[in-house]
Each structure stands twice: as C-alpha cells, then as structure tokens.
Amino acid sequence: xxxxxxxxxxxAARLVERLEGSRRSWSDAVLxxxxxxxAEEHVAHVIGDxxxxxxxxxxxxxxxxxxxxxxxxPRYVELARRFNATERxxxxxxxxxxxxxRLAVGASGLVFLWLVVLRFLWNPEVWPLIPLVxxxxxxxxLAGLLFRRRATAQLQTLIDDLGKVQAQASVYAPGxxxxxxxxxxxxxxxxxxxxxxxxxx
Numbered sequence: 001x002x003x004x005x006x007x008x009x010x011x012a013a014r015l016v017e018r019l020e021g022s023r024r025s026w027s028d029a030v031l032x033x034x035x036x037x038x039a040e041e042h043v044a045h046v047i048g049d050x051x052x053x054x055x056x057x058x059x060x061x062x063x064x065x066x067x068x069x070x071x072x073x074p075r076y077v078e079l080a081r082r083f084n085a086t087e088r089x090x091x092x093x094x095x096x097x098x099x100x101x102r103l104a105v106g107a108s109g110l111v112f113l114w115l116v117v118l119r120f121l122w123n124p125e126v127w128p129l130i131p132l133v134x135x136x137x138x139x140x141x142l143a144g145l146l147f148r149r150r151a152t153a154q155l156q157t158l159i160d161d162l163g164k165v166q167a168q169a170s171v172y173a174p175g176x177x178x179x180x181x182x183x184x185x186x187x188x189x190x191x192x193x194x195x196x197x198x199x200x201x
Contacts, residue, residue: 002054003053006050006060008063008067008068008165008166009163009165011046012067012068013159015072016159019038022034024087026084028081031077031081032077035073035076039069042068043068046061046064047061047065071161079151079158087147092143093139102137113129113134117129
C-alpha cells in the first residue's frame, strides 16, 4: 500500500505549503514558471523517495506527476494570482490601509464623532456609531483576516479534491486497490490536513 505521506493529497498539501511560503515574492509575470519549477523539484524529490518505500514506485510516481501538473499547478496558479492581487490592493482598501491612510481615517472619525454624534448623544440610536467609527482604522486588518480564512478554505478544497482523486484511483485503476490505502485512511488524512490548516488561523 502507498503510505499516507506519499498519497496524492498529502504530497499536494506539502507542495501547496511550500508554494504559499514564496507566493508573495513572485510577480504575475513569473508566477506560472516559478510554480512549475517548485512543483517539479517537489515531485522529483517525492518520486526519488518512493523507491525505498513502495515496490510499484514507477506507476505511483507517474500518477503523482500527472495529477500534480494537470490539476494542482493550474488550479494553484489561478488561486495565487487572485490572492496576490487582493493582498496588493490591501484587501480593497488601497492606500487607506497604509499607516498614513489609517491615521487620516481615524482623525476623520474623531471629527465626525465630535461634530455629529456627540450632538445627538441623547439618542440611543446613534450609540452604535461610536464603536463603528472608532474601529474604522482596523477595518483593513479585519478584511485581511477574513480573506486569509477564505483563502485557506479554498486551498483546503483543492487538497480535499485530490484526496477524492486518490480514493477513486484505488477503485478504478487496475490493481490500485492493493496499491493505495483504504478510503478510511484517506479520509483520516484529509481530516488531519483540515485540522492543521485550521490551527494556523
């Protein structure tokens, strides 16, 4: 059987983690090439290790290479472009997320509270405006937090899909039932990966 660490979803999870560590340093012009370069290095290393742990290393190595470059690389490149664009735009806040922009927003909020809200402080309906206005400089941070949660979920969806591909391979590929772990073990691996992703938040 293929050890869990060498199954498609586990191999892809380690690759994605490695790519995420470098993604922000790559421009759109070189992103695709750099992702493919790192993926090639990663797959070559995994296939190199397979011979010592798996008798049928050649077949599983070909399976890994095909799925990594046909599925993981294109989908990750698409996600990475969106992630980079969103982060470079400061999650939609642009220059307002910069330190000077935050100071300007905070100062404007204080002026608004002084000129408008305090005049109607006797009215409870304006009270919710006070924490709302005071928290405005922190809105980019909140947007970044929500973005990272969505990005993590999208990456986890990619890994989960690959877990399904690995499980299906054990059903449809000739002789694969004896070559890969059971669907229950694949499910445990996916849950472990999901838990590790959540722990990073």
